Amino acid sequence: MLLLFLLVLFTQNYFSHGDLIADTCKKTEYPRICVSTLRSNPDSKTADVKGLVRIILKAALGKANTILNQANDLLKKTKDRLVRQSLNVCVSVYEEALDEIPEASVNVGTNNFEANIEASATIDIADDCEESFSNSPFTADNNAVKQLAVVAVDIIASLG
Template identity: 40%
Template sequence: MVIVLFSLFILNNFSEADLIDSTCKKTSYPNLCLTTLRSSGVSVKASVNLLVINILKASLSYASDTSNQINNLLKKTTGGYQKQCLEICEENYEVAIADIPDAIKWIGRNETDIAQSSINSLDVEARNCDDACHELQISLPFSARNIMLSHFATIMLEILQGLPS
């Protein structure tokens, strides 16, 4: 009897842990997905929506850190195209950061279609920052962070699009 209960406990925990693995493996960036969710301390009993909320929270922290970097660079920049580029990026990140709580709210209400619009904004704003600076022929020291924020958005959209509406 004890062995049967222990086996059921192990199988139950294994299948719950598989939700993170199986969900992340379906994304374009499985390692980033796994690393983000494992470091967030998300419960193995979490729902798919809760997985996305945890990635959104990590994205908020990441975007806020990038925004702080942009603001620090703006303080050191005197003018010209570099300042223009940084101001554009500052605006892009303000929009992205403002959209994250909305996405969390909509996912919490199981309105994943609406949440996808806010999540897509993360990708758009990060890309717009990079594109605007590229057009001005300005190299960004945080370009890799724009790419990473875009990857976070891609992961979340792929997870949500895999859910039944």
């Protein structure tokens, strides 16, 4: 009987938390990327809303780091002056992102105003990198960073 009670309690908790992800994500501009990112991270099963936004920011940080590494690799290989200029823009702004995103994560729940500013800066970072090229090799990843940052801003705004 105790086992049955615990099973029912665990099941209710699991599904009610699943609703937290859906409820949180439906309030964002990009609910699909929000849900897929959170559902793919096992930590989201036990996270509160602040934890969910931190998971989104961690995903954005991972994408930002990928772009930074790829830009640095391409810088080593290309001689084209215009491409190098564009790559240098991406390196510069994504180095900034590697500072901004963790700061946003730290500030979530304690200083939501600052967290919002730092997450919003990440949107601009993705745009700056993308716009530095006439034909960006990072379009998909820049879009992912931007969308994740928008989701983070939307969730942070819901925290008040």
